Amino acid sequence: MNDSYSNKNALIQKVLEEPYKFEFFQLVRLLEKALKERKPVGRYGVLPEEEIARFRSSLSFEFPASEVQEVRLNDDEIPEVTINFMGMLGLLGAMPIRYSELAAERARYGDTALWSFLDIFTHRAVSLFYRAWEKYKPAINYEHGNDNFTYYLFCLIGLGTDGLRPGRMGIDDEALLPYAGLIAQKPHSAVALKNIISDYFDVPVEVLQFQGEWIELGEENATKLGQSNNLLGVNAVIGTKIWDNQSKFRLRIGPIDFKKFQAFLPVGNAHKPLWEIIKFVVGIELDFDVQLKLKAKEVPSTILTTRAKRRPMLGWTSFLKSKPFTHDDEQLILKIKKTKGEKV
Structure with a gap:
């Protein structure tokens, strides 16, 4: 065994020592990962001597106990993989069995010319067989970055x-x-949104639909006597706000522990991803807010010191607590921050 290959990693060393323990496709993948300086098999425009391995037929007439019979290094330091399941020669070979017998007989006397010649075709056929398998495996193509x-x-x-x-x-x-x-x-359903958020953040989620809200009327929509929007029963409106009961929902997250509770706060690392995922799924048609439900046993006491492990944040984690909570706390509701034409 050559040190340049055995030192790649322990797994490749095991491939060389006990190849029969490996399934063929996985063995080729391991060689591709270990020998990145060489080219993958079966690619167009690549010479066989540039590829990671050479595939050979087995001349054994015994019942094949594994897909791979042997992996060894040839004189050019290229791994030669002898397989049992296909090729030109062998029990499962494409050629009549007489050619396998002839090649085996000549090989016993040190003449491997026939065997090596037919393995030119074996190598190409097996290489394309591997490429055909790889083509329809999205996970494999993803690893190569070309799926x-x-x-x-x-x-x-x-x-x-x-x-x-x-x-x-x-x-x-x-x-x-x-x-x-x-x-x-x-359209996206409340169940779909619930399942996406719950799975992504690994938290319990509930979607409360039809949460009413006051909507500010623009100046162009307000009633102005003698000017605009002043037809009774048509477009006249009293006031500058209207109550809308169908364009807002609430996402209730919890009960959760205090660590996750902090992550969903505006200063936490889960706040922006949560907001962005909701906006991406829901779109701009609906408003929403997020209610955080903290487990009762996780509600912290307020300690007015900067050295506190759970330093209080006014309005978020500053609980007035004189005794342990008996119910989960769900006071905190994170509103949508409205900027110019955008909900954040």
Whole structure:
């Protein structure tokens, strides 16, 4: 065994010593990862001597106990993988068995010319067989960075162009791909939003629909006597606000522990991802707020010191507590901050 290969890692050393313990496809993948300086097998425009391995037929007439019979290094330091399940020669070979017998007989006398010649075709056939298997395995193509499946999923959720990515929402865009089936369904349901948020943050979630709110009327929509919007029963409105009971919902998160509670606060690392995911799924049609439900046993006492492990934040974590809470606390409701034409 050559030190240059045995030192790659213990797993590759095991491949060389006990190849019969490895499934063929996984063995080739391990060689590709370990020998990155060489080219993958079966690619067009790549010479066989540049590839990570050479595939050979087995001349054994015994019942094959494994897919891979042997892995050894040839004179050019290239791993030679002898396989049992396909090729030109052998019990499962494409050629008539007489050719396998002839090649085996000549090999016993040190003449491997016929065997080596036919293995030229074996190597190419096995290489293309591996490439065909790899082509329809999205996880394998993802490792190589050339898969189309990820792009298709991005298209389903509305992020198919590079201009809409990367990191536009402050989270890893690929983190949304597991929910492509839910996001692609329109219109989005409360159950879909609940499942996405609950799974992404690993917290209990409840969606409370039809939460009423007062909506400020723009100056152009207000009633002005003798000027505009002054037809009774048509467009006249008393006041500068109207009550809307159908364009807002509340996302209740919890009960959760204090660590996760802090993460969802505006100063926490989960606050922006939460807001961005909700906006991405729901769109701009609906308003929302978030209610955090803290476990009763996790409610901290307020300690007025900067050295406190759980230093109080007024309005968020400054609880007036004289005895342990008996019920989960759900006082905190995080409102939508409204900027010019945008909800944050």
